[in-house]
Amino acid sequence: MRSDWTDLPPEVLGAVKAHTGPIHSVEPAPAGNHADIAATVHAAAGRLFVKAARKTGPDTDGPEVRSLRWEAAINPHVTEYAPRLHWTVEAGGWLVLAFERVQARHADYTPGSADLDALAKVIDGLQAHPLPPVLGHKRVARRWEALAEVSALDGDSLLHADLNPANVLLGGGTVYVVDWTFAGRGAAFLEMALLVPWLLKAGHTPAEAERWASRFPAWTAADPDTVDLFARVFAEKWQANIVTNTESWALEHAAAAQRWAMYRRDRR
Numbered sequence: 254m255r256s257d258w259t260d261l262p263p264e265v266l267g268a269v270k271a272h273t274g275p276i277h278s279v280e281p282a283p284a285g286n287h288a289d290i291a292a293t294v295h296a297a298a299g300r301l302f303v304k305a306a307r308k309t310g311p312d313t314d315g316p317e318v319r320s321l322r323w324e325a326a327i328n329p330h331v332t333e334y335a336p337r338l339h340w341t342v343e344a345g346g347w348l349v350l351a352f353e354r355v356q357a358r359h360a361d362y363t364p365g366s367a368d369l370d371a372l373a374k375v376i377d378g379l380q381a382h383p384l385p386p387v388l389g390h391k392r393v394a395r396r397w398e399a400l401a402e403v404s405a406l407d408g409d410s411l412l413h414a415d416l417n418p419a420n421v422l423l424g425g426g427t428v429y430v431v432d433w434t435f436a437g438r439g440a441a442f443l444e445m446a447l448l449v450p451w452l453l454k455a456g457h458t459p460a461e462a463e464r465w466a467s468r469f470p471a472w473t474a475a476d477p478d479t480v481d482l483f484a485r486v487f488a489e490k491w492q493a494n495i496v497t498n499t500e501s502w503a504l505e506h507a508a509a510a511q512r513w514a515m516y517r518r519d520r521r
């Protein structure tokens with residue numbers, strides 16, 4: 254749940270203004286539900302994109318702050334894609350990250366969209382990118398290990414692991430990738446596999462989504478049984494998620510995951 258900028262305690266605002274000078278206006282980000290605050294800040298020193306989260310206790314970060322710590326740790330290793338992190342502030346029980354504010358729109362994943370070619374270039378680059386040492390122990394497959402034996406999903410590739418269209422921004426001929434919260438290491442094909450539900454939600458059929466994924470060598474090289482395993486545990490996890498999260502985006506995501514898992518099961 255997003256908080257409002259005005260929820261920031263004076264101590265935090267003071268620490269932020271020490272960097273920015275007087276703040277003229279604040280525009281909340283268009284979408285999202287992770288960081289407590291995500292907003293464009295117009296200040297004397299220029300525009301910034303600020304993400305902030307409240308710690309859950311004096312000695313406990315809580316999930317939102319933990320996510321922001323990951324984003325801050327990864328940022329210097331992926332500057333080809335991520336808007337640069339200018340500074341961070343920790344004060345009054347909050348963690349604040351201030352990024353370069355880019356002028357860009359969300360990607361369009363509908364069938365035939367040219368943005369899918371831009372996305373493919375980003376994925377090619379990511380797949381060739383060395384794994385930043387900071388991600389050495391952050392296994393993306395951990396998310397599904399309570400459901401099955403998922404060691405086949407492990408690997409040494411750098412995965413952004415959340416390339417949804419609101420995290421891929423296009424502007425001025427550049428593609429930016431934001432929201433590196435879920436980044437980690439894993440089998441290379443997982444980057445595309447995690448995209449499949451987003452492609453379905455954008456209007457692709459499962460066969461079309463997989464045809465798109467097959468432009469990547471890591472997809473064609475993946476053992477079909479491993480892809481089946483992933484589609485199954487991913488759908489199962491989303492079925493479990495919607496027991497507690499009944500927001501429409503979650504229901505849609507769970508349905509897309511289920512549709513893909515059924516498609517994989519039925520084609521065998």
Ligand SMILES: Nc1ncnc2c1ncn2[C@@H]1O[C@H](COP(=O)(O)OP(=O)(O)OP(=O)(O)O)[C@@H](O)[C@H]1O
Binds near residue numbers: 336
């Ligand atoms: N550096 C940036 N410059 C301009 N806009 C940005 C920047 N970073 C993010 N945005 C915009 O803000 C939105 C939310 O940012 P981000 O995805 O990083 O936040 P989040 O809190 O992790 O939430 P969620 O993934 O739930 O949207 C993005 O979809 C994008 O529209």
Ligand SMILES: [Mg+2]
Binds near residue numbers: 285419420431
């Ligand atoms: Mg996001």
